Amino acid sequence: MVMKVYGSLVSSNVVRVLVCLEEAGAEYELVPIDFAAGEHKSPAHLARNPFGQVPVLQDGDLILFESRAISRYILRKHKSTCVDLLKVVNLQESALVDQWLEVEAQKYDPAVSPIVFQLLVLPMLGGVCDQAVVDAALPKLEKVLDVYEARLSKSKYLAGDSVTLADLSHVPLTYYFMGTPYASIMESYPNVKKWWEALMARPAMKKVAATLSTSA
Numbered sequence: 001m002v003m004k005v006y007g008s009l010v011s012s013n014v015v016r017v018l019v020c021l022e023e024a025g026a027e028y029e030l031v032p033i034d035f036a037a038g039e040h041k042s043p044a045h046l047a048r049n050p051f052g053q054v055p056v057l058q059d060g061d062l063i064l065f066e067s068r069a070i071s072r073y074i075l076r077k078h079k080s081t082c083v084d085l086l087k088v089v090n091l092q093e094s095a096l097v098d099q100w101l102e103v104e105a106q107k108y109d110p111a112v113s114p115i116v117f118q119l120l121v122l123p124m125l126g127g128v129c130d131q132a133v134v135d136a137a138l139p140k141l142e143k144v145l146d147v148y149e150a151r152l153s154k155s156k157y158l159a160g161d162s163v164t165l166a167d168l169s170h171v172p173l174t175y176y177f178m179g180t181p182y183a184s185i186m187e188s189y190p191n192v193k194k195w196w197e198a199l200m201a202r203p204a205m206k207k208v209a210a211t212l213s214t215s216a
Contacts, residue, residue, distance in 0.1 A: 001060050003026060003027070003028045003029070005021070005028055005056070005058075006031045006054060006057075007030070007055035009030075010121060011054050012113070012173045014030075014067070015172035015175070015208065016171070016172045017057065017070050018208050019171050019205065020165070022203075022205075023082060023168065023202075023204045024074055024077075024078035026074060026077075026078060033054055036125075040054060051065070059077075068101065068105065068169065071169065072086070084164070085165050086165055096158075098166075099159075100164075101166050101169055103158075107147075108144055108173070111143075111144045112174070114133050115134050115137050115141065116176045118130055118131075120180065142185065145185070145188075148192050149189045149191050149192050156195070167195070171205060171208075175200075178196075
């Protein structure tokens with residue numbers, strides 16, 4: 001049975017799930033949710049996710065929300081091709097994946113998401129960018145990137161020398177950030193830039209990026 005993903009490509013959380021589906025080589029259908037029409041707050045969608053958010057994954061009788069939980073589920077389900085993305089065989093390596101996933105969720109996401117929202121998402125919704133919010137977020141992002149630069153000077157990827165979910169989870173917001181006027185910040189972080197280029201060279205990333213470009 002083909003898995004269904006309810007959401008919109010405007011959402012970085014939806015894109016996170018699509019990246020994992022592409023890495024797994026899984027069959028899926030993206031079911032659009034119209035935010036402008038308030039479809040995410042409709043009874044039908046609230047039955048899937050009581051918080052009225054996206055994405056939601058439907059796999060047979062299983063309904064899952066929260067993108068990072070969905071991502072883990074996808075990779076576990078397709079463990080024959082994705083075992084290295086979670087490092088489940090080695091306890092220490094698996095712990096590093098979990099650690100950097102937490103860093104992404106607790107440090108990186110809060111630093112970069114206000115920039116992406118103000119510069120890209122808000123204008124799409126008919127709003128006006130608050131430059132003060134962007135200006136306040138940029139130093140926070142640079143502070144986080146200082147840590148990433150140091151880490152990536154020691155290993156090719158965040159949890160070691162092979163790509164894992166910890167890296168993939170950074171793709172959506174970073175992809176959108178690189179479409180803002182502040183993408184040049186990455187030039188000050190050569191190891192981070194090299195890491196990002198390696199991620200974007202992956203076939204799954206190219207396919208997702210092509211989808212995003214087509215929908216833009």
